[in-house]
Amino acid sequence: MTEQRTLVLVKPDGVKGQHIGDIITRIEHKGYQITALKVIQATKEQLEAHYEDKVNAPFFPELVSYMQEGPLVGVIVTGTNVVSIIHRMAGATNPSQADWGTVRGDFGREWPDGNLRNVIHTSDSPSEAEREISIWFPEESR
Structure with a gap:
């Protein structure tokens, strides 16, 4: 068992829906430590x-537009095997397929414009977490 860091981004729909506190509370109730937190306007x-890996995908412009609809809240979470636990806590990528009790299952939904707005991003591996942290928290890079 290893101490890890992971990145959580509360996406614009999660911020607008006032789920920041709910998400942080879930993380803290699991006993993980919030080691950095900031509001970010994504560039x-x-x-x-x-x-x-998605820059050349046909949906990338819509993804950028969605992620720039409003501020994000970036969070670095630290704990034993935290990457896989927080990733599971987020739930399935599509909110309509996410289990109740997960962040996306409880707070996400589909929208009429067809864009996937799923409340939260979590890193999916320890190496990816460190790569992502270096993007959003360059001051915390290792």
Whole structure:
């Protein structure tokens, strides 16, 4: 078992829906530590770096538009095996398929414009977490 860091981004729909406190409370109730937190207005450069594997996808412009609809809240969470636990806590990517009790299952939904707005981003591996932290929290890079 190893101490890890992971990135959580409360996306614009999560911020607008006033779920920041709910999400942080869930993290803290699991006993994990919030080691950094800030409000971020995402730049196109940050989004291109974060979603480097999706930059050439046909939906990328809509993804950028969504992620720039409003502020994000970035959170670094630290704890034993935290990456996989927080990723599971988020739930399935599509909110309509996410289990109740997960962040996306409880707070996410589909919208008439067809864009996937799913409240939260969580890192899916320890190496990806460190890469993503370096984008959103360069001052916390290792």
